[in-house]
Amino acid sequence: xxxxCLKSKRGVASIIGGVFLILIILSGYxxxxxxxxxxxxxQNTIQKVSVLDSEKKxxxxxxNYVVPNGSSGIIMxxxxxxxxxxxxKYIGTIxxxxxxxxxxxxxxxxxxxxxxxxxxxxxxxxxxxxxxxIVGFNPSGTYLIKIISSRGNIxxxxxxxxxxxxxxxxxxxSASSQGGNQLIISGSRFPNGTSVVTIFRDTQEVSTFPxxxxxxxxxxxxxxxxxxxxxxxxxxxxxxxxxxxxxFEVKPTITLDKSAGAVETVVTISGRGFSQLSPLxxxxxxxxxxxxxxxxxxxxxxxxxxxxxxSTTLGTHTITIMDESSNxxxxxxxxxxxxxxxxxxxxxxxxxGNQVAGVxxxxxxxxxxxxxxxxxxxxxxxxxxxxxxxxxxxxxSLSSGWVNGVWTSSDAIxxxxxxGDKITSTxxxxxxxSNTFDVxxxx
Amino acid sequence: MKPRRGxxxxxxxxxxxxxxxxxxxxxxxLSLSNINNQENNLLSQVQQNEVVAQAKFEVVAVNKxxxxxxxVYLYNYGQVDVKISDIYLDFGTFIxxxxxxxxxxxxxxxxxxxxxxxxxxxxxxQPGVVKYTIVxxxxxxxxxxxx
Numbered sequence: 357x358x359x360x361c362l363k364s365k366r367g368v369a370s371i372i373g374g375v376f377l378i379l380i381i382l383s384g385y386x387x388x389x390x391x392x393x394x395x396x397x398x399q400n401t402i403q404k405v406s407v408l409d410s411e412k413k414x415x416x417x418x419x420n421y422v423v424p425n426g427s428s429g430i431i432m433x434x435x436x437x438x439x440x441x442x443x444x445k446y447i448g449t450i451x452x453x454x455x456x457x458x459x460x461x462x463x464x465x466x467x468x469x470x471x472x473x474x475x476x477x478x479x480x481x482x483x484x485x486x487x488x489x490i491v492g493f494n495p496s497g498t499y500l501i502k503i504i505s506s507r508g509n510i511x512x513x514x515x516x517x518x519x520x521x522x523x524x525x526x527x528x529x530s531a532s533s534q535g536g537n538q539l540i541i542s543g544s545r546f547p548n549g550t551s552v553v554t555i556f557r558d559t560q561e562v563s564t565f566p567x568x569x570x571x572x573x574x575x576x577x578x579x580x581x582x583x584x585x586x587x588x589x590x591x592x593x594x595x596x597x598x599x600x601x602x603x604f605e606v607k608p609t610i611t612l613d614k615s616a617g618a619v620e621t622v623v624t625i626s627g628r629g630f631s632q633l634s635p636l637x638x639x640x641x642x643x644x645x646x647x648x649x650x651x652x653x654x655x656x657x658x659x660x661x662x663x664x665x666x667s668t669t670l671g672t673h674t675i676t677i678m679d680e681s682s683n684x685x686x687x688x689x690x691x692x693x694x695x696x697x698x699x700x701x702x703x704x705x706x707x708x709g710n711q712v713a714g715v716x717x718x719x720x721x722x723x724x725x726x727x728x729x730x731x732x733x734x735x736x737x738x739x740x741x742x743x744x745x746x747x748x749x750x751x752x753s754l755s756s757g758w759v760n761g762v763w764t765s766s767d768a769i770x771x772x773x774x775x776g777d778k779i780t781s782t783x784x785x786x787x788x789x790s791n792t793f794d795v796x797x798x799x
Numbered sequence: 800m801k802p803r804r805g806x807x808x809x810x811x812x813x814x815x816x817x818x819x820x821x822x823x824x825x826x827x828x829l830s831l832s833n834i835n836n837q838e839n840n841l842l843s844q845v846q847q848n849e850v851v852a853q854a855k856f857e858v859v860a861v862n863k864x865x866x867x868x869x870x871v872y873l874y875n876y877g878q879v880d881v882k883i884s885d886i887y888l889d890f891g892t893f894i895x896x897x898x899x900x901x902x903x904x905x906x907x908x909x910x911x912x913x914x915x916x917x918x919x920x921x922x923x924x925q926p927g928v929v930k931y932t933i934v935x936x937x938x939x940x941x942x943x944x945x946x
């Protein structure tokens with residue numbers, strides 16, 4: 357009766373042994389999986405580091421030029437001559453001429469935070485420039501420069517001293533001869549020959565034109581109309597040295613077709629250097645004028661923009677034209693009253709000297725309003741006359757020949773001798789006389 | 800008598816079962832312990848190798864002023880922070896181990912300046928090539944020569 361039961365218990369030990377064997381095999385398999393995973397992790401890390409090493413070897417940076425930035429430091433022009441993007445991490449300099457000098461390192465990440473124009477990443481084939489201020493910079497000294505990339509490459513360059521008083525320079529100024537309404541680019545210390553001027557706005561090229569340099573200097577108007585903003589002009593005259601740069605700001609300028617006039621006079625405004633395609637407003641001192649104007653896509657005031665002189669206090673007033681970006685330009689306008697009096701002088705405004713009867717002399721008559729402003733809108737009238745005490749002056753009519761309130765003649769003549777003579781200009785009640793002088797007999 | 804015959808078989812089977820179980824547990828524990836030890840060793844080694852592989856730094860420059868203050872500029876371009884543990888100076892004729900300020904870590908993607916005053920070298924120092932060996936806690940060392 358017990359035999360089958362005993363027979364069935366015989367295999368239990370084998371089962372237990374088998375279970376333990378399976379557990380041991382499973383543990384071994386788990387160990388294999390973990391080992392494999394760890395080995396893979398290590399391989400991945402080594403591969404990443406290998407990629408980093410490979411990328412590091414692909415980096416190449418060429419320092420094209422190192423030039424002084426005035427007396428504050430240096431500007432270095434670099435080109436990524438490698439096959440991979442380079443991120444500049446630090447730039448350091450040391451004065452080679454000073455045995456006690458210390459390295460001066462600039463953290464480019466921090467610089468980029470301060471100045472968003474600084475580009476620390478340079479794509480392959482692209483160039484960039486970096487300014488580095490150096491305390492106690494000596495432009496004629498020598499400096500060692502180290503540029504450190506994020507992948508740990510260290511590129512070195514040298515700054516060899518130059519005499520900054522011999523370096524070419526350029527400047528952009530307003531032409532005063534045109535009321536500041538024209539930009540002039542000028543430069544000195546350039547080699548004679550041809551060059552190219554390029555104008556940039558926010559690193560975008562907006563204009564380029566050739567330049568001819570003789571006697572090592574040049575001065576040329578910038579004919580391109582530039583809207584208001586900050587610009588950089590660059591003159592490239594050699595492939596072996598960096599372009600010469602200067603920054604300038606374009607501010608609006610305006611011109612009035614007349615600088616003075618009576619109430620109700622229509623004044624036409626022209627101007628440039630405003631924002632592009634912007635509506636304009638006009639102020640007469642602190643009062644807004646009825647004015648409808650705008651600019652074209654070059655920031656120039658569209659033609660036929662005019663305003664009418666309002667009823668106001670006679671005298672000097674300020675006209676301000678402003679675009680929607682608050683760029684503004686102003687001009688002075690004199691509001692003239694009715695004709696009040698004349699002055700009679702020589703053409704240079706001096707007292708008339710003694711004259712000889714029958715001999716021509718120069719005379720100038722100027723019309724004024726009551727405020728002493730020249731009546732630039734006075735053009736003479738049929739009742740305007742010239743006379744003298746001897747009653748022998750010629751011409752006697754001042755009905756024409758007036759320019760901007762001034763009548764001049766080099767053919768005035770008094771035919772009779774007269775002691776204590778005086779020339780008088782009259783137009784109705786307004787009148788004015790010269791100083792007293794003598795007219796002597798000829799010979 | 801018949802029932803007693805079967806009892807001895809049962810006892811024998813139980814004894815065999817106990818022996819197999821004890822041996823099995825011992826063998827399993829031994830195997831598990833060995834496997835764990837080997838696993839820990841491997842993971843530790845792998846982690847160390849990974850850290851060593853990721854620890855990368857360069858000596859950017861070395862500066863020695865007239866008063867024998869030495870400045871070593873370092874840059875960590877690796878993926879882990881590094882602590883500089885020692886800096887050795889080999890003057891050719893002798894090797895010295897000056898005290899640098901090494902309290903700060905050289906963090907990943909950052910630079911670090913460490914300095915030391917070598918005043919005692921003023922009489923021994925001879926112009927020539929000085930080899931700097933910078934050793935990190937990751938076991939990575941960099942050599943840099945200054946003339």
